[in-house]
Amino acid sequence: MSQRGTPLSRSRWAYMRSGDSSLATDPMLLRNLAEFFGVDRDYLLDDAGEIPTLVDAQLELLRTLRESRVRNFAARQLEGISPETLVRLRQVIDERKRAQEVKDAESN
Secondary structure, three states: OOOOOOOOOHHHHHHHHHOOOHHHHOHHHHHHHHHHHOOOHHHHHOOOOOOOHHHHHHHHHHHHHHHHHHHHHHHHHOOOOOHHHHHHHHHHHHHHHHHHHHHHHHHO
8 A cells, every 4th residue: 555655554544444534535535546446446435336246246245154153152142932932933033124125136
């Protein structure tokens, strides 16, 4: 990043990650970060832009992994609960997930 004219110290990176400062929206730094990570510049600079296919796929994978971890944790914690209760819990989770997906689709 220094060679590109936008040095990135630990504190500046922390500001970028938290979004707490104007450093988080510095166009030159965002252009250089996009180039460094091989991401379309518009992804970082244009709030109204489309999410690149690769990034969208990565985010979906992260969501799936997170859900899987929650399911695994729940399965370990729910020992001794009746099968009927477990089926109902799963139905509620699926209903909530579908409702969230509809909400997300409507907001896009």
